[in-house]
Amino acid sequence: GIADIATFGGPIKQFQILTSAERLRKYGINLQDVIAAVERNNQNSGGNVIERGGQGFAVRGLGAIKSVTDIENIVLTSVRGVPVFVRDIASVEIAPPPPSGILGYTFKAEQIESNSGTEGIILLRRGENPSEVLKLVKDKIALMEENELPEEVKIKLLYDRSFLINHSLETVGETLFAGVSIVVIILVFFLGSVRSALVVALTIPFALLFAFIMMKVAGIPANLLSLGAIDFGIIVDGACIMAEHLIRKYRSATPEEKEQGIIKITLLAAQEVGREIFFSITIIMLAYMPILTMTRVEGKLFSPMALTLAFAVIGSMVCALTLIPVLISFAYKKALSNLEKPVPHRKNPVLNWVEEKYEQFLQVMLNFPKTVVIVAFTVVIGLISLAGKLGTEFLPELDEGSIFLRCFMPAGVTIQENAKIAPQIREIITKYPPIDYVITQTGRNDDGTDPFPTNRTEILVGLKEYKLWSDTIKKKDLVARIQTDLQNHFPGAFFSTGQPIIDQVMEIVTGSAADLAISAVGDDLEFMRTKADTIAEIVRNTQGAVAVNIEQEGEQAQLAININRENAARFGINVSDIQGMIEAAIGGKIISKVYDGTKRYDIVARFLPESRNTVEAIKNLQVPSASGAFIPMSQLADINYVEGQTNIYRINGKRMVTVRTNIRGRDQGGFVAEVSKKIDKTINIPKGYKVIYGGQYENLERAGKQLSVTIPLTILLVGSLLFSLFGNTKHTLVTMSCITFALGGGIFALILRGYHFNVSAGVGFVSIFGISVMAGVLLVSAIKRTEEIHRGTLKEIVIIASVEQLRAILSILVVAIVGLVPAAISTGIGSDVQRPLATVIIGGLTSTLIFAPIVIPPLFYLTERKRYEKEQSANAPTITL
Template structure:
């Protein structure tokens, strides 16, 4: 993806600059910026991986250099004979000073727009903070290159041509750009003649696009493809670990028939490190997948996962299967307590009451569109062996309660009596009754305890030995008991699903005072991330406003430039709708990013208009606005097209780990395309409206 991005940027640079030498000079910004970023990453301990490098846009990195190079080349072509005689160094210095401030502030705005992303915490912070830092480091490097390296190298490229005063500096002929210039000049003239209508209609279209955002669903993150499938099988409660493990070969046989699968690992019971409190009826299946390039075009991972689950459900109808992916499932279980998309927890004291409420919620969820793999995470009550020691009876026989407990421990559980040393190794020697003497309740009742006078007393004369109904595991939340209903959500967004479910639960499931219903799982992350974005996005807009005001020193030009944020917002929303994506944290980070990037187009245009000193009369003001806007068209086209094309590989990538980057890249591309359309048309008309009689 990185190589594709660099290649696309170089080709587009040649197209816009008209010279392969100039294009290569600007392209030198990429290795310079990456080297600068890698040095800072090394110093700050940020690793180079998919999270830090996955969404780097080389088009954004070279934007400052493109603006500098394009302005210098245009200035060389306009230089008079007297200026050329004074030397290219002076022309270069004066020209670089004209746009240096704009480049500095534009890049500063881009960096500042990424800073609020660093406020994100938990999963979303881990995913996007490395990208924000890495891109900020690279953009700082590109700014240094644009302000120092590019003017020097461009002057070397054009030194011979500019110094030769006997001939003019030839202008590169580009049929496509020349055609766009003519059409734009003609269109802009008509728009400026009706500048108020232009602004009204243009902004109305933008607000309509923004209004489409109400149709966007919401989710925490898109499903991240880890290149594997993780299936959890819950056998009927009470099954032993030995019997559970006998089904593992059958499970592997059912799955292994598919050629797309490279390996299958099954694990019965809880994991080896004991971090997951799962009972003996749990069986986890990790399925490794071959490279997708080897797959048929007619099959996808989603289809394959569904086929595997269907086959397992047919082969083992009494087992409840749920599917996911190993890494994200483990992370979600640690962070929220459940790997499901949605976990509805009933918290209280009475387990029987809570179980009945959970059963009611399960029936509601099963009837809802989009629900999948619905079940209660905690197993229901099952028979347990209870040995209740009667203290009066033990005292009558002169036996201590601890003596009875020791016999039970040694006979049933096993007890270490000594240690065997083998060099540096140590082994506990454990004594335990043979299986046939502890296999049923009658054998346990006949266990003998020695009294003080040496008599052997059966345990059933000292304790009540029986089977009772009891919980296999009890989950707690803030000191209270908890039962959780889990479900995955397929084919619809999480927010609408939860709102519908919440309404149905409120109508049909009544919980007593002291009990509460909590919505968690991935939805818990979505709620937290949504609150963070509600802080991050306004903070980004506020920081951009402050920096623009420090550039212009007036509210008018600041607000004109910030109109680009609205253009980008409408385009980003439209792009998500067209690709069928939900709004998620990745898309939210994309919106934060384009708020800084899109403003660069407005800064170029408004700053150029300010430098042109729009005249007193309406006629001269209009002509100046039209002339300057036409001159800046190529610069705006180049920076926005470069930024868009540089992100296309990330937006279309299907490799492992690309799922999180695609919504982000889609939002940026859509936002920049809409800025590319609206900024050259609306900004000049808006500027002409607000500055009709600006004095020289």
């Protein structure tokens, strides 16, 4: 399950050949001669096979370097018949190269402190289960400590994902348990029978078992993303409709119907609502289609949830249409065997009172159907219009139970100087009581996959469990205090804050971990840097901007060796010869390797520090000419200090300079709109240059475009399914009006809780479209069914059907609402993404619960009144005189 292991910090073993121009010139050789000799004398060879006594022996020439002595004894040349060895012109030693990264850490509870540790960063292979791989890694480490490492050497686990995984699963477990408990209680209230409620509740384990089997097949792990937003109320909706309808039929059964047997009654009753259940749940599944089309970060976050919910509702549908009728019939078999005595049931005075008042309400409202519909839709449109007050963001601020900071010292600071500051940073942070540990990483890892400059330090802050904190401080306040404290202690540095996992993901996906990255793209770096400075000033003066800076370092002092080609040619020296001298003598060149079993160590040739660490020393470097004479570097190149870029970032082949900022206290969409307006007004962008907006805002923009296409298509598909169910355009539109009720309620709920519209909330809106339509399906289907068997006015038919179906509508919507209450109010680690989703669903279904029973009957009455009156007059008997 491991893809790779990147090391960070600690000394690396090297075989270093250190010489000087004077020692080389003494014997008339140059550094390239040394390099060539070492390369030639570090290899094994094969001599085929010799035969002896009928047996073949492989011939091997073993000449690979194994030690310092082997290098020292390599012959370079001879002077008057006396061999000149490497040891004569250089010292050979085992030493580490200059560090690319320095690791430090402080663990408060264990009182462990290190300023120069060695870290292994283990990279998980894509698609593997992190929990299983972590267990295997920890088992392997324990085995290594027991059998392979010296007693005094221990491997300390600094950070892994198990804390986040375990606490997220704990949050999920608490939410699911609370949701199931509340749903069962609500079922008992609405069904009026503990036995019936438990039968319906059996849908939950059946649906989950089916979902887990399908998740196993699809390779979806059980975690916060896949299970965190499961609404058990939605899962039991189909079963609740079936059970409520069957119980009502049992209670209203006549002696003649009872004589036909419970199987006959059950079959007929199940057939009446089976089609509605099938189409309603199919619509719920279809509503998740926009989520499944999401890509990149949002797709990884929400596709598992959509698939899991789809699997669960499929399982619940199978259970509702097959298992529930059988179990309910068993529960009422004995009661139905008595032909004269009605089926006993517990009266629910609350529901009886609600039904009575609802019937009286409809009697009045159907006298003024147009007024009711106009007023209701005016209110709904008013709620929907509040969407203009909603801010937008990609995702809510995530809480991983830790803090991640980045520190940028002034450009050009060496890694050794920067590393001196890291212990001070750890000391400042660890003085806060909630802090558990602090890990600092200065520079970059050894394999160079993270090309960070030497002035950058990443700081991972581990926190104690929240239950151990005092009530006087919250995490956001702690982060603000730490950042302010660090900024005051190091005024020349720049600090930004975030979360370790999501920041790394965003940096890989978008190129920046910031909430907003504004890049000037073009060819002239100096021009773009000027524009970037102006953009940064605009951003700093915009409300909500924090941690504003330019990501790329500016120009730094460099020692430029500008080769004079004419002078070099005059001495018969190629440019490549001079470049080779610069690379090897000054920088140090890896010329070969020493193999020790499976381990490999570099052999590096380089000049001694005193021969390369000053401008004068570099000017005096001797480059061999074609005649054999040695020419000083000062005669072959102009050597001066200049200002220049140390790194250049590109996008699509174009250079770019990026201004990054985090956004606090306002929404991303509104912030970007204000900033882009100021930039367009202030900065003139010439042809060949452009300004692009990235970071998390890039994800928001992409996800918004996807949803703006897929949601309308989904609504059209839902309409098509409803038309195939009803075969009537008016009935389809009446049913789909429930979507507007849900939309208004979801928007109002977000505003009420102070949330912005983000991808999580968008997923919530997608989810409620299917569930809200179910209420309309039940009402319209019941009215049509009643019209077929009842002879009376349309008003009477609408009232009878609506009152009869009220309990079913209340039950499916209330259980769906309360099933998500725990997720909506959860504050555990990992709950941040689920809260907006749950809030939207609760708000949308609450408004559907209020408006659907009030609006659908008058709306149906308005659309069908003329048709019904026309049919009644056509069917009226005629009298001939």
